[in-house]
Amino acid sequence: MQTYVFIPARYGSSRLPGKPLKLIAGKPMIQHVYERIAKAEGLAGVYVATDDERIATVVRNFGGQVVMTPVEAASGTDRIAAAAAALNLADDSLIVNVQGDQPLVHHESIEAVIAPFKEPDYDGSFAMSTLSFKIINEAEITSPKDVKLVTDVHGFALYFSRATIPHGRDYWDHDSYKHLGVYAYTKAFVDAYASWPLGRLEDIEKLEQLRVLEQGHKIKVVESRYDSPEVDVPGDLEIMEALLLSGH
Numbered sequence: 001m002q003t004y005v006f007i008p009a010r011y012g013s014s015r016l017p018g019k020p021l022k023l024i025a026g027k028p029m030i031q032h033v034y035e036r037i038a039k040a041e042g043l044a045g046v047y048v049a050t051d052d053e054r055i056a057t058v059v060r061n062f063g064g065q066v067v068m069t070p071v072e073a074a075s076g077t078d079r080i081a082a083a084a085a086a087l088n089l090a091d092d093s094l095i096v097n098v099q100g101d102q103p104l105v106h107h108e109s110i111e112a113v114i115a116p117f118k119e120p121d122y123d124g125s126f127a128m129s130t131l132s133f134k135i136i137n138e139a140e141i142t143s144p145k146d147v148k149l150v151t152d153v154h155g156f157a158l159y160f161s162r163a164t165i166p167h168g169r170d171y172w173d174h175d176s177y178k179h180l181g182v183y184a185y186t187k188a189f190v191d192a193y194a195s196w197p198l199g200r201l202e203d204i205e206k207l208e209q210l211r212v213l214e215q216g217h218k219i220k221v222v223e224s225r226y227d228s229p230e231v232d233v234p235g236d237l238e239i240m241e242a243l244l245l246s247g248h
Contacts, residue, residue, distance in 0.1 A: 001092050001094050007049065009100035010050065010079075016231065030048060031059075048100070050069065113183070129221070130180070150177075155221050157209070193212065
């Protein structure tokens with residue numbers, strides 16, 4: 001089972017057009033993401049999946065690999081399905097999806113999200129995993145920008161939401177976890193995902209992983225040691241730069 005990482009990247013963004021190419025500490029954001037991922041162990045390849053030649057040119061210029069994909073991809077996973085097909089990957093290949101707006105993503109997080117598939121007792125009962133991080137900044141608990149999640153006692157996702165979950169009726173002295181935009185799944189599962197219609201909950205929350213839960217499939221959740229905040233609005237660029245320059 002070979003492992004490939006794909007970074008879906010599009011130029012259009014209502015709040016931050018050209019987001020992947022925004023400079024942070026002198027480098028395009030997509031370059032930070034790519035170079036940090038490339039440090040992970042056991043990868044057969046790292047690719048940026050994009051429909052925009054401007055992004056492709058920048059990636060090629062810093063030595064990265066690119067797969068061009070259709071403009072009409074509905075989500076990052078749909079874009080990756082097209083990229084994996086273009087590369088003719090085997091059905092049992094393991095694919096890692098890293099959202100391209102995470103310039104602080106840690107290479108150990110990539111290794112963590114694929115770990116459940118490498119366990120000796122892995123029985124194929126799930127075909128997708130993702131990451132969580134215990135919320136430290138209380139403002140993230142109520143921010144719709146930060147996606148929260150809850151799991152069952154076996155570590156499988158019950159739900160993802162931009163709302164506060166769990167929402168304590170009587171008290172708030174419980175831990176809350178946010179979702180990090182890193183997924184791992186088999187190529188066969190990615191193909192199945194791309195064949196499913198847009199989910200009702202997926203459309204309401206604008207969260208692609210809800211399509212999986214709506215179809216009745218399990219998502220294994222791994223708690224990450226490292227946060228991986230996303231760039232969403234222009235002010236986030238300055239925050240990321242300060243964190244990068246401080247050694248994050």
